[in-house]
Amino acid sequence: MNATTDATPNSSALSSPAHHAPRLLSGLYATGVPATLAEHLRHYGPSAPGTRTSPMSVVEAVEAAGLTGRGGAGFPTARKLRAVAERGGRAVVVVNAMESEPASRKDEFLLTVAPHLVLDGAVLAARTVSADTVHLCLPRTRAAQFEQLSAALDERRRARLDPVRLRLHALPHTYVSSESTSLVRWLNGGPARPQGSPPHTHERGVARRPTLVSNTETFAHLALIARYGPDWFQQAGTPDEPGTLLVTVSGAVAAPGVLETAFGTPLDVILDRAGGRTESLQALLLGGFGGTWLSAEHLQVPLARCNLAPLGAAPGAGVLIALPRAACGLSETARMLAYLAANGARQCGPCRFGLPAVAEDFAALAAGRADPALLSRLLRRVGLLPDRGACRHPDGAAQLAASALRAFADDVDRHLAQGACAAAHRPPRIPVPPAVLPETWR
Amino acid sequence: MTTTLALTGSPLWYASRAGGTLALVLLTATVVLGIASGGRVVPRRIGRFEIGLLHRNLSLLTLVFLGMHVVTAVLDPFVRLSWAVSVVPFGASYRPLWLGLGTAALDLLLAVLVTSALRHRLGVRSWKAVHWLAYAAWPLALFHSAGTGTDTRLPLQLWLYAACLATVIAAVWWRLAKAGPGHVAGRLTAAVAATAVPVVLTAFLAAGPLQPGWSQRAALTPVVLIGGGR
Amino acid sequence: MNPANRAKTLRIDRIACTGQGLCGELLPELIDLDEWGYPIVKDRSVPDHLRAHARRAAAACPLLALHLDADRT
Structure with a gap:
């Protein structure tokens, strides 16, 4: 695994001492070697709120920083924190480290090199929303990471660092098991399949308590914002999307x-x-x-x-x-769609019928076996995937299929008229996990 | 002998018999429609929702005739039943077991009625769980009719029972044939029940109500009945 | 305002829905069906003149998957 860092702030901020403040993968973590708690504390100091952000509350700091969720949806984190905090009562915080995107490695990498940064953020968030428990959800396939994080949690327990319970879980790894409601359902003893709403997770989640579910990376950013403040955070990125x-x-x-x-x-x-x-x-x-x-x-x-x-x-x-250029975009997409179709939770219409049908049509297109009605049928079926499931899985698959038909429009015409291109017969370029049904949801 | 006795009964007795028989026919139709809509039947001339509406309306009509059946039976001076008998099964002085089956069926149907009325509040799971009891109520009603029914020995009545039985059994087998894989236990239970009910009913009719002296035997307590002594 | 008089919106419990398609038969003004019988909501908000039809459609769903929510505003 290779990590490169780029924390270059805006030129206007060069004079600020905060320019030298490390970000997620800079400094200590650029080495790729896991940081122990001692190293982490030496580097960042304790994470007690108020060290740098006083008297601003964490929510206000996060809001001023403009932090958004890094799991994909990009929802403003401050609004999420506030929604959970306003429900009142004991809340629960869930760190989503499921990273189900087959091509993504960032959560795994971040947890490997900077576990305590993520945990700091999760504990801070827990204090902010008055939670007494933080659940850390990992895919079951990452056994080594599970061991490493258990050790990290032991370190923190021995140091009596955290006022909240930290618990580590290994969940079945499927594409949709990283959905926030899947985590909540699994933590409540059910299958790791999306739940749909209402009730929303922030209203009634784990153990029927208000629950904050956020991506691993989001918590790490939160920990840094609490230490260095929103102004520092905004030195990188654009005014609309800082960080x-x-x-x-x-x-x-x-x-x-x-x-x-x-x-x-x-x-x-x-x-x-x-x-x-x-x-x-x-x-x-x-x-x-x-x-x-x-x-x-x-x-x-x-x-x-x-x-x-x-x-x-x-x-x-x-x-x-x-x-x-040497690859066939349609074939690559067809394989990804087959994987996505097999990985649906099969709870809603689009994942039971629509997505498998789209994957089949797309495979026929990629293989040059298209019937005359295929393209119009495929477009219609793709158009009917979004917004009709309990989660966004079919929406994402539709996005992939529709954008492939746009980006590879010339190839589509060629495949329809002359059959599969030469590249379609060559070995695939993008690694795709096998399109098999999940063995277990529990 | 039973027939002649019944023909001398009061108007209430006639009303009770008619109400009971009609309720059985309507319940049969309700069950068949329920099975059909559960099996996603696609009718040609009417909409699918009309099957559901018909199922609901016929079930309500069933309860109307059932009410008439029960009220007239209790009011009839011939058998002298208490009101408690209409809801507490197996407590009657008259043919306790066979009457009790009818009472049990009524209780189950009332549970189904109440949960259906409250289904939006209960949630689909609890509602459906109770709704399955309707499948138990139907054979109970059938055995109640055969065991207590004044008219059981009339050929026309026997043909009616046979027709009710045949439609429900046919509907169950149609549903089983349409069902996909999964729910193995449920499908097996349905298949066994669909085979057992006609066999047991035929055997029972041949050994019980259609033999001379049934009215005396039916009046006995269940324990003696199971012994089956002549 | 009385919740009963508020504007209503359709909501489908997508996990409960099994594509029986009764809602599409009873409320074709607002709900289409896809090729597998699953609903396609054309318009979530229920106009006043369709309110009774929408209620009937919600009552007819054998899976109780169609809901008529009162708008919060």
Whole structure:
């Protein structure tokens, strides 16, 4: 695993001493070696609120900083904190480290190098929303990480650092088990499948208590904002989207891996930072398997919501896959769709019928077995996936399929007219987990 | 002998018999429609929702005739039943077991009625759980009719029972044939019940109500009945 | 304002829904059905003149998956 850092703040802030303040992967963590609690404390000092943000409350600091969720949806974190805090009563905090996007490694990487930064943030959030328990949810497939984090939790327990209970869990790893309601349902003794709302998680979640579920990385940013303040946080990124985010770059780049970049960084700059392209590129997949294909002409677009929205894309969970010209985008997409279809929870109409049908149509298109009605049928079925399930899984799959039909429009015509292209017969370029049904939801 | 006795009864007795028989027919229709809508039948001339509406309306009509059946039976001076008998099963002085089956069926249907009225409050799970009791109420009603029914020995009445039985059994088998994999225990239970009910009913009719002296035997307590002595 | 008089919106419990399609038969003005019988809500907000129809559709759902929510505003 390779990590690159980029915490370069705006030039206007160069004079500020805060410029030297480390971010998620800088300084200590750039080495890629796990930080012990002692190292972490030496580096950052204790995380007691008020060290730097006094007398501002954590919620106010987070709000002023403009921190948004880093799990993909990008919801303002302060609003989430406030919603849980306002419910009153004992709340629960859940750290979502499920990272179900097959191409994403950022949560795993962050928890490996900076476990205590994440835990600091989670404990701070717990104090902010008056929670007495923090649940840390990991995929069952990451046994080594589970061991490492158990050790980290033991360190904290021995140091009597936290006023709240910290509990580690290993959940079944499927694409939809990272959905926040899946975590809540599993923690309540049920299957790790999305629940749908109402009631919302922030109203009634784990043990029927108000529950805050956030992505691993979000908690790490929160810990830093509490230490260094919102002004420091805003030195990186754009005025609309301040701060940095972790990005997992893979595909046709020389040094694939996790790197930290400021919002607003052009996509090709990020690729350069990941060692640069190894081949001529055809397209970029932004946001992962539930993300958006961008054709190569959009390589200079900044990684920011407002710039990506016109292209139908969003930063998502920071997955960036570079597809070389020698690959067949339709075949790659067909394999991803087959995986997404197999990984649905099969609870709602779109995941029971719509998504499998779309995946099948797309496979026929990629293989050059299209019947004359295929394209119109596929477009209709893709259009009926979004907004009709208990979670956003079908929405993401529809985004992938629709953007592939746009980005690879010429290939679509060719596949329809002349059958599969030569590239479709070559080995696939994007690793996709096998499209098999999950063994267990519990 | 039973028939001649009944023909000399009061108007209330006639009303009770008619109400009971109609309730059985309506309950049969309700059950068949319920099975049909559960099995996602696609009717050609009417909408699917009309099956559901018909199911609901016929079930209410069933309860109306059931009410008439019970009230007239209690008011009838011939058998002298207390009001408690209409809700507490197996406590009657007259044919306790066979009357009790009818009372049990009525109780189950009342539970189904109440939970259906409150289904939006109860949630689909509890509602459906209770609704399944309707499947138990139907054979109870059938055995009650055969065991207590004044008219059981009339050929026309026997044909009616046979028709009710045949439609429900056919509906169950249709539903089982349509069902996909899964719910193995449920499907097995349904198949066994659909086979057992006609067999047991035929055997019972042949050994009990259709034999001479049934009215004396039916009046005995359940314990003696199970012994089956002549 | 009395909750009964407030504007109503349709909500479908997507997990409970099994695509029986009765809502689409009873409320075609607001609900289409896809090729598998699952509802496609064309408009969530229920106009006053369709309120009785919407209530009937909600009552007819065998899975109790169609809900008529009173608007919070």
